[in-house]
Amino acid sequence: MRNNSSKDNYELVVVKDLVKYFPVRAGIFQRVKAWVQAVDKVSFTVREGETLGLVGESGCGKTTVGRSILRLIEPTSGSVSINGEDVIQMRAQSLKIARRNMQIIFQDPYASLNPRLPIGESVMEGLHIHNVGHPKERWDIAISMLKKVGLEDYHARRYPHEFSGGQRQRIGIARALALQPKFIVCDEPVSALDVSIQSQVLNILKDLQNEFGLTYLFIAHNMSVVEHISDRVAVMYLGKMVELADREELFRKPLHPYTQALLSAIPIPDPTLKRERIILKGDVPSPLNPPKGCRFHPRCPWAIEICSQQEPEFKELLPGHWTACWVAEQNL
């Protein structure tokens, strides 16, 4: 267990009012008929050296947040600054330089490696693009990165299809690390893996964080994984951030009804233990046409009148504990 107070409080990543709407085109002229509001005014910060867990169910926009921060998707509006530099405003050349500091680890280890490149070359790719050293040095760096994630030097000339899912995920980690970035978006890096392999990959991520002082944005939908790796946790629902707090605080005393429902859904390996489960009624509404007011109100067990009319603000209700909920605000 890591100690938060010893952490540097420098905010490496600052995301402000990030918005991403995807156009829905239809008809012969391909006119925009509607907008999918994948991410709507999301703001948060990631402190240097910490792991911010980002959770939410499928389609809530957590992956879109991760990719927009890295400009793999162009956000509709908002600002993202990494290490004091505004990533959104950057032009191609400065963005290329900035990419050295921000990397991503993907969910699907089977699709994230070029099947025609030996894995050593895949790991070297970033070094080549950024002209780091000469070919021999790049190869040495690639080998040392592979060794860091538990592979051997003779693996470097093999092709991705010769590796298992867990090994490939570690190769993906080595590739992301080769440029020695400061900030890494981990986009559900373990959800495609066997449970036995998950902890192995999580431990590698933790070890590397300690060794290189990395900052992670850890996207996941598995609460246990998030509890294991995060320092702070953010919860998203339908494109909005609903709660953000220190891990212990959030797991012990969730303020938002959605977070409470999520936490009550974590399976506990003890059949004798009875506990109250909060079952949410209905489905997640479509992000094409999200509910007015609080986006959670049609499913919320606490909903009052104001919830369907006015959107709650994302506020710091307790020190370091942010929530967007009218009822939680009143109850305090």
Place this chain on the structure above:
Amino acid sequence: MSAAQVASLSAETVTIEERTPFQIVMTRFRRHRLAMVSLVIMTLVLLITILAPVIAPFEVQELSVNKYFVPFGTVDEETGRVHYLGTDQIGRDYFSRLIYAGRISLTIAIISTLISELVGIVIGAVSGFFGGWIDNILMRFVEFMLTIPTLPLLLIISSMLLRNEELIPIPEPLLRFMGNIMLLTARDSRNAVLIIIILAGFGWLNAAQLMRGMVLSLREQTFVEASRSLGASNYRIITRDMIPNAMAPIIVDASLGLAGYVVAEAALAFLGFGIQDPIPTWGNMLSASQEFMLDRPWLPLVPGLPIFLCSLAFNYIGDGLRDALDPRLKL
């Protein structure tokens, strides 16, 4: 990093047999019996045409006076050379002409294939990768071209180009180079180069559509996104991520294309719009022999056989490659 450097780096660590994708494909290809037989036949045909000057007993244009239509295996009394396949209507050695013709016909087919696949790859990749109006313009043009029936257009264009030398100026060194490959003078190789331009000019359409489709699906792959997040340029993504991964269908298309070009060249020549006698090609040998085919049926059969064999062999090789390159089939 070059292969040599990789090898030198890892010389001491090689303990396990490495199998590159190429080796896996070769293992699978060897299981395809017809394709292997075809490969052997094509290798033989290519060897014979490459060694044409060594093998051919007579010169291409060498006339044997008063020896028209001599039967197979006739010996020339003065020099002792053998007319293995007899002679044609004006006393030229049929076998010698056949293998020189093969050299020209196959060169046309191979180079047309190379050019059309190359153009197709570039245009298809650009179209699929950049999308938008570039894609629209390029693909509508390709579709328009594909709606035109090819053979009549080929006939019109080839008769236009072959008769007006100044229409398309071809640089002299290129003509000389092509002439060396086909054992023709620079002047004679002009027509062959024009035929290549015409055939490739229509051949790239399919390759471009194929490549565009591959690029469209590859564009959504995670490893392309990974390259982007590493800061790779579009050029690097296309050359390193897209093209190598799209090669399998292109290789298959190329081998099937070879078969098509052998036949197309023969068809053009047969209809009298290709390369003209006295330069031999399989097509114009076929064409010249049709007058005599009722009395001497072997005359069209002799050049017809290699056309048939080559197109069949290229098709089987294409089939074999298609199976071998399909990643869904595990070995």
